[in-house]
Amino acid sequence: MVAVTLWGSLAAVAGGKDKLDIEAKDIRELFRKLAEQYPAFEPFIDRGIAVAIDGTIYRDTWSKELPEGAEIFLLPRLAGG
Amino acid sequence: MNFDPRLTNRSFTSVGTRPVRPDGIDKVTGRARYGADFNMAGQLVGRVLRSPHAHAVIRGINTSKAEALPGVKAVITAADLPDLTNGDSAMYDILDNCMARKKALYDGHAVAAVAAIDARTARQALKLIEVDYEVLPHVTDVDEAFQHGAPLINDAVFTEGLEEKPVKPSNVTKRTQYGHGDVHKGFAEADTIVERSFKTEQTHQGYIEPHACVASVSADGMAELWVCTQGPFVYRQHCAQLLGMEASKLRVTSSEIGGGFGGKTHVWAEPVALALSRKAGRPVKLVMTRDEVFRASGPTSATSIDVKIGARKDGTITAAEATLRYSCGPYPGMWAEIGAMTSFACYRLENVKTVGFEVLVNRPKTAAYRAPSAPMAAFAVESAIDELAKKVGIDPVEFRIKNAAQEGTRASYGPVYGPIGIGPTLEAVKNHPHMKAPLAKNQGRGMACGFWFNFGGQTCVDLNIGMDGSVSLAVGTVDVGGSRASLSLVAAEELGIDYSQVKAIVADTSSLGYNDMTDGSRGTFSSSMATISAARNAIKILRERAAQMWDIPVDDVTWEKGHAIAKGEKYGNLSPLSLKEIAAQSGTTGGPIAGHSELVADGAGVSFATHICDIEVDPETGSTRVLRYTVVQDAGKAVHPTYVEGQYQGGAAQGIGWALNEEYIYGKDGRLQNAGFLDYRIPVCSDLPMIDTQILEIPNPNHPYGVRGVGETSIVPPLAAIANAVSNAVGVRMTHIPMSPPRILAALEASASAHDA
Amino acid sequence: MAGVAVSTTINGDHVEYLCQPDETLLDVLRDRLGLTGAKEGCGTGDCGACSVIVDDRLVCSCLVLGAEAEGRRIETIEGMAHGEKLHPLQQKFLEHAALQCGICTPGFLIAAKDLLTKNPDPTEEEIRFGLAGNLCRCTGYDKIVRAVQDAASVMRG
Numbered sequence: 003m004v005a006v007t008l009w010g011s012l013a014a015v016a017g018g019k020d021k022l023d024i025e026a027k028d029i030r031e032l033f034r035k036l037a038e039q040y041p042a043f044e045p046f047i048d049r050g051i052a053v054a055i056d057g058t059i060y061r062d063t064w065s066k067e068l069p070e071g072a073e074i075f076l077l078p079r080l081a082g083g
Numbered sequence: 084m085n086f087d088p089r090l091t092n093r094s095f096t097s098v099g100t101r102p103v104r105p106d107g108i109d110k111v112t113g114r115a116r117y118g119a120d121f122n123m124a125g126q127l128v129g130r131v132l133r134s135p136h137a138h139a140v141i142r143g144i145n146t147s148k149a150e151a152l153p154g155v156k157a158v159i160t161a162a163d164l165p166d167l168t169n170g171d172s173a174m175y176d177i178l179d180n181c182m183a184r185k186k187a188l189y190d191g192h193a194v195a196a197v198a199a200i201d202a203r204t205a206r207q208a209l210k211l212i213e214v215d216y217e218v219l220p221h222v223t224d225v226d227e228a229f230q231h232g233a234p235l236i237n238d239a240v241f242t243e244g245l246e247e248k249p250v251k252p253s254n255v256t257k258r259t260q261y262g263h264g265d266v267h268k269g270f271a272e273a274d275t276i277v278e279r280s281f282k283t284e285q286t287h288q289g290y291i292e293p294h295a296c297v298a299s300v301s302a303d304g305m306a307e308l309w310v311c312t313q314g315p316f317v318y319r320q321h322c323a324q325l326l327g328m329e330a331s332k333l334r335v336t337s338s339e340i341g342g343g344f345g346g347k348t349h350v351w352a353e354p355v356a357l358a359l360s361r362k363a364g365r366p367v368k369l370v371m372t373r374d375e376v377f378r379a380s381g382p383t384s385a386t387s388i389d390v391k392i393g394a395r396k397d398g399t400i401t402a403a404e405a406t407l408r409y410s411c412g413p414y415p416g417m418w419a420e421i422g423a424m425t426s427f428a429c430y431r432l433e434n435v436k437t438v439g440f441e442v443l444v445n446r447p448k449t450a451a452y453r454a455p456s457a458p459m460a461a462f463a464v465e466s467a468i469d470e471l472a473k474k475v476g477i478d479p480v481e482f483r484i485k486n487a488a489q490e491g492t493r494a495s496y497g498p499v500y501g502p503i504g505i506g507p508t509l510e511a512v513k514n515h516p517h518m519k520a521p522l523a524k525n526q527g528r529g530m531a532c533g534f535w536f537n538f539g540g541q542t543c544v545d546l547n548i549g550m551d552g553s554v555s556l557a558v559g560t561v562d563v564g565g566s567r568a569s570l571s572l573v574a575a576e577e578l579g580i581d582y583s584q585v586k587a588i589v590a591d592t593s594s595l596g597y598n599d600m601t602d603g604s605r606g607t608f609s610s611s612m613a614t615i616s617a618a619r620n621a622i623k624i625l626r627e628r629a630a631q632m633w634d635i636p637v638d639d640v641t642w643e644k645g646h647a648i649a650k651g652e653k654y655g656n657l658s659p660l661s662l663k664e665i666a667a668q669s670g671t672t673g674g675p676i677a678g679h680s681e682l683v684a685d686g687a688g689v690s691f692a693t694h695i696c697d698i699e700v701d702p703e704t705g706s707t708r709v710l711r712y713t714v715v716q717d718a719g720k721a722v723h724p725t726y727v728e729g730q731y732q733g734g735a736a737q738g739i740g741w742a743l744n745e746e747y748i749y750g751k752d753g754r755l756q757n758a759g760f761l762d763y764r765i766p767v768c769s770d771l772p773m774i775d776t777q778i779l780e781i782p783n784p785n786h787p788y789g790v791r792g793v794g795e796t797s798i799v800p801p802l803a804a805i806a807n808a809v810s811n812a813v814g815v816r817m818t819h820i821p822m823s824p825p826r827i828l829a830a831l832e833a834s835a836s837a838h839d840a
Numbered sequence: 841m842a843g844v845a846v847s848t849t850i851n852g853d854h855v856e857y858l859c860q861p862d863e864t865l866l867d868v869l870r871d872r873l874g875l876t877g878a879k880e881g882c883g884t885g886d887c888g889a890c891s892v893i894v895d896d897r898l899v900c901s902c903l904v905l906g907a908e909a910e911g912r913r914i915e916t917i918e919g920m921a922h923g924e925k926l927h928p929l930q931q932k933f934l935e936h937a938a939l940q941c942g943i944c945t946p947g948f949l950i951a952a953k954d955l956l957t958k959n960p961d962p963t964e965e966e967i968r969f970g971l972a973g974n975l976c977r978c979t980g981y982d983k984i985v986r987a988v989q990d991a992a993s994v995m996r997g
Binding site for chain 3 (some may be wrong): 101103104106107108110111112113114115116117119120203288289290291292293339340341342343344370372373563564565725726728729732733735736737759760761765766767768769770771773774
Binding site (some may be wrong): 057 | 173243244246257259260261288344345346348417420421424451452453454455494496497498499500501536538539540541602603683685686687785795
């Protein structure tokens with residue numbers, strides 16, 4: 003089980019909840035379960051969601067494991083210069 | 084491929100040295116080929132017709148006269164770039180920005196294009212195109228566009244992210260929010276509160292090389308595109324999608340790039356050049372003029388930001404809040420959101436809240452500019468922090484040290500930090516001789532901090548070992564400032580050979596797998612990771628070949644300092660085999676030796692910098708002079724320290740221009756009034772002092788050598804550092820960037836009349 | 841429009857070309873003669889990327905007509921090195937990493953060469969004002985100034 007914190011706009015889609023407990027072993031499973039639970043997440047996942055696992059931001063490695071008890075923070079995927 | 088990117092303790096031989104770059108000779112002899120330096124047989128000249136109106140319906144376009152002009156080979160409008168975006172709104176916006184479809188949305192918006200036998204014929208043809216415009220009311224100012232009743236840029240826009248879905252359309256595309264804790268409670272605990280509003284004007288990346296490309300579409304549907312870009316693979320994807328081609332049929336070659344800073348991450352003219360070539364059946368060269376670069380490509384957002392910060396008597400910040408409005412041009416963006424994320428990232432805050440609003444205006448589509456959105460937010464926050472420190476009566480550096488984020492701090496944008504460099508940069512600044520140097524009358528010193536995320540992303544590298552033992556390194560991240568040198572150093576380091584044995588090139592899109600762009604300070608971070616991985620894969624093969632040559636098990640062969648070593652006493656009389664010796668035998672031991680790597684370089688470490696600046700202000704004229712400037716920034720590990728210094732100095736110089744001079748000036752007619760380097764004045768050599776640098780190395784735990792990106796953070800602190808310096812020099816808080824002489828004079832006069840009253 | 845026949849000297853070589861009366865020297869160099877070392881950054885004489893020397897005078901070649909080259913001596917970046925031997929300025933620009941993207945480099949080298957011809961021992965301020973007609977957006981000028989100082993010292997011997 004990991005505790006997932008959502009950023010503002012995503013929390014609105016989750017019915018105002020900014021914290022969710024989800025059973026997921028990696029980022030891919032996390033996204034799958036989020037999309038199952040909240041279909042409105044899908045366009046956000048398509049647009050790009052970055053996942054901070056204990057402070058380190060992952061943008062593309064969906065196979066990244068989510069350690070038990072890890073703090074997971076979802077962020078929008080950003081543009082750079 | 085298994086690759087462990089974690090930091091390992093090691094000493095370096097090549098990394099950290101400062102050799103001459105491999106592309107240097109071509110660049111000092113004029114041989115290097117940039118976007119406009121390439122030609123093809125039978126090539127035509129492309130030119131774009133642009134809207135003179137800030138906002139207008141395009142009722143019709145008559146191209147018949149232009150088509151009839153001798154020497155004109157193709158004329159295109161939006162009809163020649165049909166919408167193939169299939170509901171992808173971001174791609175549709177790119178398409179619409181490349182060639183206006185129903186409305187012209189800003190002065191400079193492309194409405195038609197021609198290809199002709201020479202530039203003069205092309206220019207004449209543009210004059211013969213008749214566009215029937217219905218001019219609409221426009222809005223170019225971010226605060227005016229934010230108001231109810233402002234001219235609507237897109238009546239299908241209903242603000243996202245509000246608790247209640249709005250019933251009326253507006254120019255605000257999205258509201259976003261970040262933070263944690265309870266700011267009301269926090270402000271109630273504060274002894275002192277500073278609350279201020281700030282504005283920053285729109286600036287351009289100002290790369291010296293205008294956008295340029297040569298496009299060639301053949302009758303069989305194959306196409307080539309030579310172009311100056313930060314991301315040939317992304318350009319390929321976007322162009323292929325917009326033109327309805329398979330990506331593999333479009334080969335994109337990135338030329339040498341004459342500066343990008345985020346402005347060459349977007350396609351502008353490239354799909355137009357391809358469409359012209361497709362219609363004309365000949366190659367087309369399309370080069371923007373400087374006027375077009377300013378009017379139609381890349382600027383960053385103009386912003387309007389409100390900040391409120393409270394602190395206790397002891398200097399502890401109890402709450403911080405910011406509302407940020409960023410202009411996006413006429414298409415939605417996430418620029419205010421990035422501002423909202425980065426605003427307070429330097430600090431350890433219990434109660435913080437930031438709200439961003441994305442605002443549409445009739446200006447060119449906002450593009451990324453070096454740590455996009457962060458400099459403006461830092462200007463507002465770091466100005467308020469300075470003022471708060473003064474009110475509380477604590478030295479601004481000490482105040483920041485007291486409140487600085489550290490390992491374990493929850494960042495204002497959400498996650499908890501790992502090892503970070505904000506504290507060490509502040510300590511370095513505190514102890515820097517610059518902070519103790521005397522100041523004269525009308526002079527002021529300012530300092531400020533800055534943060535940027537840094538990216539990793541998809542990366543691909545080929546490392547080929549020639550029979551003579553020399554190494555070709557093909558990378559897919561465009562070299563914007565010396566990365567071929569730094570990546571050659573990394574390959575040399577990992578293989579244990581000399582830098583001079585490695586030659587790095589930037590590959591085209593048909594020769595290498597997909598790579599994300601050179602953006603987000605990712606070039607050296609991600610491609611060095613892939614280079615290390617590719618080199619380790621090559622070493623595995625080198626060991627196998629040495630084992631064959633010796634006829635011993637591969638497990639008994641190790642790799643040290645560029646040589647295969649047979650380990651164990653039983654091999655005592657086998658002398659080590661050098662990479663060169665193994666390479667020479669490769670034909671008979673299994674063929675060419677190479678190492679490849681395809682990976683996602685995630686785990687880019689966040690980056691912090693602190694800058695110090697001394698300014699002299701002439702109170703008679705309001706003119707300013709930068710006397711001294713110091714950059715302190717964490718690089719994780721500086722691969723080629725000279726080019727790291729170059730990034731620090733270059734970002735500071737751009738920030739100085741932004742702080743003191745540069746701005747887009749629009750007339751009441753919605754037209755840009757200063758679309759040239761004479762009137763949009765970027766810093767020249769005589770405007771600046773030497774820019775001192777101090778590189779800190781707090782290793783990134785997610786990179787084998789500890790490397791962090793270094794390209795962008797250096798532009799984040801200058802706006803605030805200079806504003807603090809000017810404010811200290813004149814005794815008036817400056818709240819509007821750029822601090823051009825008229826603005827400084829106005830601030831001085833306002834302050835004087837307030838004192839008189 | 842009828843072309844103008846021009847006979848001139850470029851980097852010591854006799855060159856003849858035909859150009860339009862309204863064609864700039866920069867366009868002639870780049871498009872007719874294949875000398876693409878001079879760059880067009882603005883086309884209005886503000887950036888200096890197209891700097892060349894005409895009869896010992898530093899000019900923006902975007903502000904000179906191709907026809908005006910008649911009978912003159914023109915020096916471009918392509919003529920700065922002698923064969924494989926780089927000019928000291930070129931060498932010092934490499935050593936000091938006085939270039940990042942490199943688009944402004946040919947213009948800076950030509951302008952610096954002109955400066956050192958006229959003032960072999962310039963102060964930092966003289967270098968900064970001497971090169972103020974050339975824009976660089978990457979380096980912040982620090983390493984460019986140092987490279988010119990170092991080259992000047994080498995050239996003085």
